[in-house]
Amino acid sequence: MQFMLLFSRQGKLRLQKWYVPLSDKEKKKITRELVQTVLARKPKMCSFLEWRDLKVVYKRYASLYFCCAIENQDNELITLEIIHRYVELLDKYFGSVCELDIIFNFEKAYFILDEFLLGGEAQDTSKKNVLKAIEQADLLQECRREPPLTVCFLSAQLTTEKPL
Amino acid sequence: MPAPIRLRELIRTIRTARTQAEEREMIQKECAAIRSSFREEDNTYRCRNVAKLLYMHMLGYPAHFGQLECLKLIASQKFTDKRIGYLGAMLLLDERQDVHLLMTNCIKNDLNHSTQYVQGLALCTLGCMGSSEMCRDLAGEVEKLLKTSNSYLRKKAALCAVHVIRKVPELMEMFLPATKNLLSEKNHGVLHTSVVLLTEMCERSPDMLLHFRKLVPQLVRILKNLIMSGYSPEHDVSGISDPFLQVRILRLLRILGRSDDDSSEAMNDILAQVATNTETSKNVGNAILYETVLTIMDIKSESGLRVLAINILGRFLLNNDKNIRYVALTSLLKTVQTDHNAVQRHRSTIVDCLKDLDVSIKRRAMELSFALVNGNNIRGMMKELLYFLDSCDPEFKADCASGVFLAAEKYAPSKRWHIDTIMRVLTTAGSYVRDDSVPNLIQLITNSVEMHAYTVQRLYKALLDDISQQPLVQVSSWCIGEYGDLLVSGQCEEEEPIQVTEDEVLDVLEGLLVSNLSTPVTRGYSLTAIMKLSTRFSSVNRIKKVVSIYGSICLQMYSYSLQALFCRNDWCFSLSRKWTYLILFLSEAIPPMTAYSKNGLKIEFTFERANPNPNIAVITIHATNTTEADMTEFVFQAAVPKTFQLQLLSPSSNIVPALNQGSVTQVIRVLNPQKLTYTHKGSPIQDLAEVNNFPPQSWQ
Numbered sequence: 001m002q003f004m005l006l007f008s009r010q011g012k013l014r015l016q017k018w019y020v021p022l023s024d025k026e027k028k029k030i031t032r033e034l035v036q037t038v039l040a041r042k043p044k045m046c047s048f049l050e051w052r053d054l055k056v057v058y059k060r061y062a063s064l065y066f067c068c069a070i071e072n073q074d075n076e077l078i079t080l081e082i083i084h085r086y087v088e089l090l091d092k093y094f095g096s097v098c099e100l101d102i103i104f105n106f107e108k109a110y111f112i113l114d115e116f117l118l119g120g121e122a123q124d125t126s127k128k129n130v131l132k133a134i135e136q137a138d139l140l141q142e143c144r145r146e147p148p149l150t151v152c153f154l155s156a157q158l159t160t161e162k163p164l
Numbered sequence: 165m166p167a168p169i170r171l172r173e174l175i176r177t178i179r180t181a182r183t184q185a186e187e188r189e190m191i192q193k194e195c196a197a198i199r200s201s202f203r204e205e206d207n208t209y210r211c212r213n214v215a216k217l218l219y220m221h222m223l224g225y226p227a228h229f230g231q232l233e234c235l236k237l238i239a240s241q242k243f244t245d246k247r248i249g250y251l252g253a254m255l256l257l258d259e260r261q262d263v264h265l266l267m268t269n270c271i272k273n274d275l276n277h278s279t280q281y282v283q284g285l286a287l288c289t290l291g292c293m294g295s296s297e298m299c300r301d302l303a304g305e306v307e308k309l310l311k312t313s314n315s316y317l318r319k320k321a322a323l324c325a326v327h328v329i330r331k332v333p334e335l336m337e338m339f340l341p342a343t344k345n346l347l348s349e350k351n352h353g354v355l356h357t358s359v360v361l362l363t364e365m366c367e368r369s370p371d372m373l374l375h376f377r378k379l380v381p382q383l384v385r386i387l388k389n390l391i392m393s394g395y396s397p398e399h400d401v402s403g404i405s406d407p408f409l410q411v412r413i414l415r416l417l418r419i420l421g422r423s424d425d426d427s428s429e430a431m432n433d434i435l436a437q438v439a440t441n442t443e444t445s446k447n448v449g450n451a452i453l454y455e456t457v458l459t460i461m462d463i464k465s466e467s468g469l470r471v472l473a474i475n476i477l478g479r480f481l482l483n484n485d486k487n488i489r490y491v492a493l494t495s496l497l498k499t500v501q502t503d504h505n506a507v508q509r510h511r512s513t514i515v516d517c518l519k520d521l522d523v524s525i526k527r528r529a530m531e532l533s534f535a536l537v538n539g540n541n542i543r544g545m546m547k548e549l550l551y552f553l554d555s556c557d558p559e560f561k562a563d564c565a566s567g568v569f570l571a572a573e574k575y576a577p578s579k580r581w582h583i584d585t586i587m588r589v590l591t592t593a594g595s596y597v598r599d600d601s602v603p604n605l606i607q608l609i610t611n612s613v614e615m616h617a618y619t620v621q622r623l624y625k626a627l628l629d630d631i632s633q634q635p636l637v638q639v640s641s642w643c644i645g646e647y648g649d650l651l652v653s654g655q656c657e658e659e660e661p662i663q664v665t666e667d668e669v670l671d672v673l674e675g676l677l678v679s680n681l682s683t684p685v686t687r688g689y690s691l692t693a694i695m696k697l698s699t700r701f702s703s704v705n706r707i708k709k710v711v712s713i714y715g716s717i718c719l720q721m722y723s724y725s726l727q728a729l730f731c732r733n734d735w736c737f738s739l740s741r742k743w744t745y746l747i748l749f750l751s752e753a754i755p756p757m758t759a760y761s762k763n764g765l766k767i768e769f770t771f772e773r774a775n776p777n778p779n780i781a782v783i784t785i786h787a788t789n790t791t792e793a794d795m796t797e798f799v800f801q802a803a804v805p806k807t808f809q810l811q812l813l814s815p816s817s818n819i820v821p822a823l824n825q826g827s828v829t830q831v832i833r834v835l836n837p838q839k840l841t842y843t844h845k846g847s848p849i850q851d852l853a854e855v856n857n858f859p860p861q862s863w864q
Contacts, residue, residue, distance in 0.1 A: 006358045013222055013224075014222075015222075016222070016255075018290060021258050021259050021293065021295075022258070022261070023258065023260065023613045024258075032837065036825050041864065044486075044521045045486070045487040045523065045524070046487045046489075046490045046522050046525065047493075048487065048490055048524065049524060051557055052523070059370060062855075070723060073415075075411055075415075075451060075454060075455050075458075076178065076447075076487070076490075076491055077448075077450055077451035077454050077487065077488075077491060078407065078411045078451040078452075079403065080314075080408060080447055080451070080453070080487070080671055081408070081447065081448055081451060082408075103175065103179075104172050104175055104176075105170075106219065106222065107215055107218070107247075107248065107251060110251055110578045111247065111251070114251075114288050115284075116205035116289050116291075117356075118287070118288050118320055118323040118325055118589060119291040119292055119323050119324070119327045121323050121357065121360050122328070122357075122408055123319050123320055123323060123353055123356075123579075124319060124352070124354050124356070124795070125353065125356050125406050125408045125409055126352060126353065126398045126399055127398075128398055129353060129398075133281070133284075133316065135757070136246070136281065137243075137281045137284075140281055141243055141247065160574065163170070163242075164170065164171040164172075164211065164212050164215050164248075
């Protein structure tokens with residue numbers, strides 16, 4: 001996968017994950033053009049389109065478009081499953097996820113994505129494992145309880161951590 | 165100092181902005197606050213401030229002043245800081261900036277951290293955006309983690325290694341030992357990422373490919389277990405066990421089996437098994453089947469398996485899910501050359517896809533349909549494709565028209581059918597036909613000698629209906645100019661001959677000359693056709709009158725375009741084919757013309773007919789000079805197209821005297837030694853770069 005974009009029906013960007021090195025200017029240009037192209041698609045069209053020299057896979061969930069650019073040798077149909085898996089993870093984490101959750105907790109959306117995909121590929125194919133890892137990491141962040149035994153103690157927990 | 169506003173509070177506030185200007189104001193205010201907080205090196209709230217900055221960055225506002233702060237967060241001991249810091253690094257930094265190298269040390273430390281979630285952050289960041297330098301520095305750490313027994317880290321290390329290899333291919337070797345027992349893992353995460361790593365290595369290095377071929381039996385076994393094993397809740401997706409892993413294994417098998425008979429044979433059974441046993445009711449099953457088909461088609465599979473694969477694609481074409489239909493068409497397009505007969509069996513389904521609502525599906529169906537046309541099915545296929553041409557979106561028409569012409573040329577069952585097909589394209593999609601089609605069609609018509617009468621009749625009738633489609637009008641004009649005698653003679657074998665008089669034909673051609681719909685190129689065709697008819701029709705006077713009126717106008721237009729030709733001391737001009745033709749036709753009837761007038765130099769042409777040979781036109785050039793200095797070394801040259809002959813007589817002098825005190829005259833004689841026939845054989849021969857300056861609407 002080269003990149004993943006989440007955007008609303010009005011074209012507002014909610015998440016952008018780039019797995020290829022591009023300048024800010026290029027990213028903005030690509031985002032603008034691709035968002036426009038996808039939003040112009042009619043509901044009866046299929047989820048795939050050729051854009052520049054890439055294959056683009058997109059799917060709409062409620063008010064959010066999930067859009068991935070994959071390489072020519074990648075499997076479009078399984079990419080749809082990848083997108084779906086990410087949505088399921090978000091759903092489980094937030095409890096019936098909606099766009100507002102992603103807006104107000106965008107950093108968490110990124111953390112979940114980064115626990116599911118690395119360099120554009122799936123790290124773990126088990127939903128349970130990904131959610132568990134997020135949960136544990138969140139606990140570390142909270143530091144209101146002791147982290148489980150599988151995790152070593154962090155030193156310097158003496159300073160009070162401020163919530164974001 | 166009050167605490168900086170919290171992230172969610174900021175988000176809430178910004179969302180209340182009613183205009184872009186209001187939003188910008190809020191952002192600027194907050195950025196200023198954040199900037200001063202950064203300047204004060206506030207450790208407590210740095211995390212919060214960077215998080216806010218990241219939000220504002222997502223809205224499109226600049227956030228580069230936060231880059232260094234991300235690095236400070238990464239270096240912090242607090243997990244929250246690191247989490248946001250690494251996220252910020254991935255969003256704000258890229259390998260182009262030197263500052264990202266400062267991360268290297270932090271990442272190195274964090275890769276060796278005692279908490280696996282910190283190690284995970286480091287691996288993730290490195291694997292997402294690590295530059296080649298960073299990868300070089302840290303490859304050793306990644307390799308170490310690839311050998312750990314901690315599956316949480318091992319799976320991440322594998323994908324990180326993929327990135328390292330992509331950035332620094334020479335480092336691939338060092339990861340080889342660590343791959344030794346990757347596939348013996350039970351953990352699906354490690355298995356999946358290992359297969360990805362192995363795939364990357366095999367794709368990049370033929371040596372690695374050879375080395376890893378021995379893994380085929382093991383991969384086959386893993387795949388078999390996935391299919392045969394019972395329900396595993398952890399990895400189940402709609403009743404299929406770990407489809408992600410299945411797909412990746414199939415892809416690796418494809419690479420390993422390519423161009424190797426033994427490996428291909430070893431995977432034959434499992435591929436057949438997956439192809440026949442996978443549940444197809446949901447997308448996930450079809451995703452696996454799709455990958456299976458791709459693998460079967462790419463390795464050295466036996467023909468039975470290949471037919472099985474094509475049939476899967478055939479079934480995909482009938483699926484209600486348009487995504488499935490789309491990948492089927494894409495895959496069939498890839499295999500149509502190698503497995504032509506097998507794909508032919510699904511021709512009618514493919515043709516049905518021409519009626520699909522989705523643009524991408526339609527396009528693929530069209531490409532595939534053209535690929536499937538052959539001598540046996542040409543009539544039926546062409547019927548469908550012409551119907552498609554009638555009703556398709558404009559974006560398809562040009563390609564479809566070209567495709568029809570090509571297919572007709574290759575497989576036309578008869579000349580009449582061929583002409584009819586061309587007619588159909590010209591009348592239904594005439595404006596979309598490519599420019600080069602016109603000369604090609606003219607060539608085709610020329611060669612179909614026995615069809616001339618039929619062709620000119622049909623084209624004439626088409627002109628009566630519609631003169632808006634330029635390629636049609638051009639071909640028709642040419643045809644009438646060439647075979648007008650057949651048209652008025654009332655002879656036609658193929659269909660009922662029409663009764664038309666010379667005057668009626670000339671009316672139509674003249675109509676084209678005056679019509680607003682005709683482009684200059686089209687006008688050229690019709691004027692030339694009229695001229696040609698002077699040798700075929702008896703109403704020569706009418707023709708001469710028409711040509712002299714329109715011809716003079718066209719010559720005048722041409723003279724302006726000649727101006728572009730002249731450069732400093734070398735007065736050279738070229739006559740295009742049509743212009744030469746026109747001069748010969750009209751000769752003395754052309755009024756004197758100013759061919760060039762610039763910087764004080766004026767060149768005029770006068771025309772007369774030579775006696776006794778009427779096929780020679782005589783052009784006299786008169787050069788005068790209004791400037792105060794004489795123009796010396798004045799040399800005039802000319803060139804004409806191949807079939808004509810040119811004679812340049814000696815000039816009266818080489819000096820054009822100043823202040824109109826005299827002129828240089830020179831005579832040019834142009835001869836057309838042949839009968840006035842016409843062929844389109846490219847543009848006049850020129851060595852002059854200036855010829856390109858002719859505006860497109862000039863006569864060529």
